[in-house]
Amino acid sequence: MSQPIKIKNALISVYYKDGLEPLVKLLAAQGVQLFSTGGTEQFIKDLDLPVTAVEDLTGYPSILGGRVKTLHPKVFGGILNRRGLAGDQEQIAEYEIPEIDLVIVDLYPFEETLKAGGTAEEIIEKIDIGGISLIRAAAKNFNDVVIIASKNDYPTLLAQLEEQNGETTLAQRKTYAKIAFHTSSHYDTAIFNYFNTEEPLDVFKQSVNTAKTLRYGENPHQGGIFYGDLDAMFIKLNGKELSYNNLVDVDAAVALIDEFEDPTFAILKHTNACGIASRATVKQAWLDALACDPVSAFGGVLITNVEVDLETAQEINNLFFEVLIAPSYQPEAIELFSKKKNRVILQRNEVALSKKQFKTLLNGVIEQDKDLIIEGPDQMTTVTDKAPTEQELKDLYFANKIVKHTKSNTIVLVKDDVLIASGVGQTSRVDALRQAIDKAISFGFSVKGCSMASDAFFPFPDCVEIAAEAGITAVLQPGGSIKDADSVAKANEMGIAMVTTGVRHFKH
Numbered sequence: 001m002s003q004p005i006k007i008k009n010a011l012i013s014v015y016y017k018d019g020l021e022p023l024v025k026l027l028a029a030q031g032v033q034l035f036s037t038g039g040t041e042q043f044i045k046d047l048d049l050p051v052t053a054v055e056d057l058t059g060y061p062s063i064l065g066g067r068v069k070t071l072h073p074k075v076f077g078g079i080l081n082r083r084g085l086a087g088d089q090e091q092i093a094e095y096e097i098p099e100i101d102l103v104i105v106d107l108y109p110f111e112e113t114l115k116a117g118g119t120a121e122e123i124i125e126k127i128d129i130g131g132i133s134l135i136r137a138a139a140k141n142f143n144d145v146v147i148i149a150s151k152n153d154y155p156t157l158l159a160q161l162e163e164q165n166g167e168t169t170l171a172q173r174k175t176y177a178k179i180a181f182h183t184s185s186h187y188d189t190a191i192f193n194y195f196n197t198e199e200p201l202d203v204f205k206q207s208v209n210t211a212k213t214l215r216y217g218e219n220p221h222q223g224g225i226f227y228g229d230l231d232a233m234f235i236k237l238n239g240k241e242l243s244y245n246n247l248v249d250v251d252a253a254v255a256l257i258d259e260f261e262d263p264t265f266a267i268l269k270h271t272n273a274c275g276i277a278s279r280a281t282v283k284q285a286w287l288d289a290l291a292c293d294p295v296s297a298f299g300g301v302l303i304t305n306v307e308v309d310l311e312t313a314q315e316i317n318n319l320f321f322e323v324l325i326a327p328s329y330q331p332e333a334i335e336l337f338s339k340k341k342n343r344v345i346l347q348r349n350e351v352a353l354s355k356k357q358f359k360t361l362l363n364g365v366i367e368q369d370k371d372l373i374i375e376g377p378d379q380m381t382t383v384t385d386k387a388p389t390e391q392e393l394k395d396l397y398f399a400n401k402i403v404k405h406t407k408s409n410t411i412v413l414v415k416d417d418v419l420i421a422s423g424v425g426q427t428s429r430v431d432a433l434r435q436a437i438d439k440a441i442s443f444g445f446s447v448k449g450c451s452m453a454s455d456a457f458f459p460f461p462d463c464v465e466i467a468a469e470a471g472i473t474a475v476l477q478p479g480g481s482i483k484d485a486d487s488v489a490k491a492n493e494m495g496i497a498m499v500t501t502g503v504r505h506f507k508h
């Protein structure tokens with residue numbers, strides 16, 4: 001039952017032929033009879049190796065433009081027969097079916113065609129039928145058959161066949177079957193998600209092919225894995241592996257910086273901005289972002305949307321930080337950063353990110369659309385006697401972008417395109433405002449003339465009163481409280497401007 005099996009016949013049907021040559025050469029050298037489909041058969045022939053067309057086995061040509069070529073009892077009987085079952089053996093002898101003990105398949109590139117923006121017809125034609133059936137059949141019969149469903153496994157099989165004189169063990173075949181079902185289920189998940197767009201079925205199906213085991217999770221006693229392709233998103237120019245907490249902050253940093261078009265630098269701690277400034281030069285943006293809260297900036301995650309030059313790098317170099325992300329760096333800047341081994345320097349690639357968010361919750365998963373909208377001056381309605389000045393409107397917009405990416409309850413104070421202070425993750429809006437004002441003062445800023453944004457409406461006029469008393473001159477809030485009029489009346493009474501946006505930006 002679990003004897004090593006020597007490969008005598010192989011069926012090879014691969015979309016991409018790269019990497020196959022050394023393996024087929026070894027199989028031919030070990031006397032394995034090769035059966036193959038059109039393009040693969042030609043590839044093997046071009047290597048001057050003997051190969052039998054699958055049509056010669058089935059007695060049928062490939063029909064319907066290749067939709068049916070291997071789907072035949074002579075092929076599937078050859079794969080699925082149980083070598084240890086007398087009944088199966090009698091039948092395959094009766095119908096002259098050869099035993100196929102190795103199947104190599106590389107599926108039609110469905111996901112690639114989808115990503116490349118293929119037409120609906122092209123995408124449908126890239127749903128592999130014969131190949132996926134071959135994979136499932138061979139994987140089911142792993143007891144007797146080797147299934148190679150990923151070209152990543154060509155070198156492993158090659159080494160095993162060389163070392164084991166053309167034989168494989170049951171354990172090796174079972175491992176290949178596991179990989180094969182991973183390939184087939186990933187493939188079908190992608191197809192399902194393509195179909196599940198209109199009137200979607202309420203099921204959670206995600207399949208991520210790449211993973212990275214992290215040093216640990218949020219704390220050293222917790223394990224952690226990242227499922228995704230970091231190498232597609234970033235080029236790591238220096239430093240250690242990103243940790244779980246780094247990844248959470250990097251995600252927040254990327255989402256925040258994408259709100260800004262002018263040269264901007266942001267410093268984040270525990271997903272919240274503790275410094276951010278838009279300025280004419282990257283160096284000035286860095287200096288002003290750092291000035292906001294140089295204490296919190298220690299050990300932070302830094303991000304900018306413009307190239308980091310040497311001059312700016314020299315300034316940044318004075319701070320201990322965890323991660324720096326930029327679209328590009330002057331070579332001298334990288335050289336400077338590389339002197340300290342642990343600091344992670346990432347160059348960001350342009351990669352489209354998912355518009356959905358998931359997290360586990362209770363005994364399930366919760367999904368939502370990402371918060372991808374932001375209200376600019378055109379979406380702000382002045383609700384007070386006094387209207388904001390042009391600079392205040394600009395600052396309210398700036399503050400609104402930060403509020404959206406800061407833990408609720410949030411109050412953000414901005415002046416002249418720089419974050420002055422914020423109150424983050426507080427259980428009351430009053431606490432958030434007091435925290436912001438105290439923090440601004442503690443770092444030597446005046447809150448006089450600041451613009452203030454709140455992630456959600458004011459249920460009472462208390463925040464407006466505290467803000468106006470502190471010298472804040474313009475306020476942005478979504479509006480929508482049954483007591484909105486009280487806050488507006490308080491703002492009018494204290495002579496400050498207020499706008500509403502109609503959009504709440506909670507971040508829990």
Ligand SMILES: NC(=O)c1ncn([C@@H]2O[C@H](COP(=O)(O)O)[C@@H](O)[C@H]2O)c1NC=O
Nearest residue numbers: 015037038039040067069070071129130131
């Ligand atoms: N229809 C079939 O019977 C069938 N059998 C194998 N294939 C696929 O045909 C491709 C290889 O074709 P060729 O050897 O002709 O280049 C592989 O991606 C394989 O998964 C098939 N095509 C798709 O369903």
